[in-house]
Amino acid sequence: EDKVVQSPLSLVVHEGDTVTLNCSYEVTNFRSLLWYKQEKKAPTFLFMLTSSGIEKKSGRLSSILDKKELFSILNITATQTGDSAIYLCAVNDNYGQNFVFGPGTRLSVLP
Amino acid sequence: EAGVAQSPRYKIIEKRQSVAFWCNPISGHATLYWYQQILGQGPKLLIQFQNNGVVDDSQLPKDRFSAERLKGVDSTLKIQPAKLEDSAVYLCASSLGTGANTGELFFGEGSRLTVL
Numbered sequence: 003e004d005k006v007v008q009s010p011l012s013l014v015v016h017e018g019d020t021v022t023l024n025c026s027y028e029v030t031n032f033r034s035l036l037w038y039k040q041e042k043k044a045p046t047f048l049f050m051l052t053s054s055g056i057e058k059k060s061g062r063l064s065s066i067l068d069k070k071e072l073f074s075i076l077n078i079t080a081t082q083t084g085d086s087a088i089y090l091c092a093v094n095d096n097y098g099q100n101f102v103f104g105p106g107t108r109l110s111v112l113p
Numbered sequence: 114e115a116g117v118a119q120s121p122r123y124k125i126i127e128k129r130q131s132v133a134f135w136c137n138p139i140s141g142h143a144t145l146y147w148y149q150q151i152l153g154q155g156p157k158l159l160i161q162f163q164n165n166g167v168v169d170d171s172q173l174p175k176d177r178f179s180a181e182r183l184k185g186v187d188s189t190l191k192i193q194p195a196k197l198e199d200s201a202v203y204l205c206a207s208s209l210g211t212g213a214n215t216g217e218l219f220f221g222e223g224s225r226l227t228v229l
Contacts (some may be wrong), residue, residue, distance in 0.1 A: 006155070026208055036217055044117075044204065044220035045156075090155055092218075100169055101146070103155035 004029040006104035008091050014110045019081050023107045025091030026073040035067055035074050038090040040106065045090055048076070081111045114140065117221035119205050125218040125227045129191035137186070138207030143152045144168075146218065147180055147190050156204055162188065195228045202226070 005028045015021055025034065034052045039046035049058045049066035051074060058065050062081075067074045078085055088106040118137040126132050138145050144163050148156035159178065161168040165185035173180070177196070182188040192199055203223050206218040 036221075043222045045218075047217050047219070050217050090168075092155075100158055100161060103148075103157070105153070105155045 004093065004095065004100070004102040006091055006102050007070055008089075008104035008107050012108045012110075014112065015081055016112050017082055019111075020077065020079045021081060021109060023076040023078075023089050023091075024073065025076070027091075027102075027104075029093045029102065031086055031095045032069065033070065034093065034094045036092045036101070037065055037074075037076050038092065040088040040090055041086075042086060048089075051063060053106070059096045069101055077103065078109075081109075083111050083113055085109060086111045115229075116219055117205055117219055119203075119224050121219035122222065123227075125229065126195055127229050128197055129194040131191065132195060132226060133192075134190045134203050134205075134226075136188045136190070136205030136221060138188075138205070139209075139219055142207035142209050142219070143185075144208045144210070145182055145188050146206040146208075147188070148206065150202045150204055150223070152201070159203075179220070183228050189196055192226075197228050200226055200228045 006051050007026045012017045034050050036050050037048040047075045049065045054069040065076045090102045090103045090106045094101050146161050147159040150156045159173045160170040160180045161228050162182040165182050180190045200221040204223045205221045209216050
């Protein structure tokens with residue numbers, strides 16, 4: 003059975019700090035790993051990673067995948083209060099049949 | 114481009130009552146998903162449609178949950194009778210492609226169900 007584990011489950015930081023969120027997975031026929039940000043409503047897409055070692059970057063957010071060690075990290079630099087959210091990691095198998103989600107990391111950024 | 118539409122946004126019912134949720138995916142998206150997200154947990158797949166056919170409903174509690182996507186566009190998810198543990202946010206999502214060309218998921222804002 004496909005499985006996604008995220009750590010930490012909860013994190014409290016102050017504005018300006020840098021945070022690293024972790025996602026490890028077990029999936030047969032891995033195809034992609036996705037990161038989503040969930041505030042009070044629908045999860046919004048951040049990144050899709052398919053290849054090891056290639057960093058994806060968007061502003062202060064970046065992510066990288068290690069297919070050998072079966073994990074990904076999401077980095078957020080110079081955090082702002084608007085980064086407070088739940089960050090979800092999901093994996094998709096090679097058949098594209100399902101997206102399995104982890105429990106999420108709840109990030110709170112204090113002013 | 115219009116996003117994934119869901120209704121109602123909120124619903125409060127008593128246990129053993131029934132409820133229905135509606136979802137209209139992004140136009141042209143072949144694949145539609147219903148996820149259940151219990152507070153503090155990640156979304157869990159209930160059912161996945163590709164056009165109007167069911168791809169995966171292995172985690173759908175079929176004794177009380179049903180879903181359909183008759184014309185391959187919008188979809189309804191029904192719960193009858195509801196239990197306390199069904200209190201959750203029901204997220205609908207869609208994706209453009211199918212199989213290995215699925216791409217990312219686009220989510221609706223969810224329907225929050227409270228069962229008293």
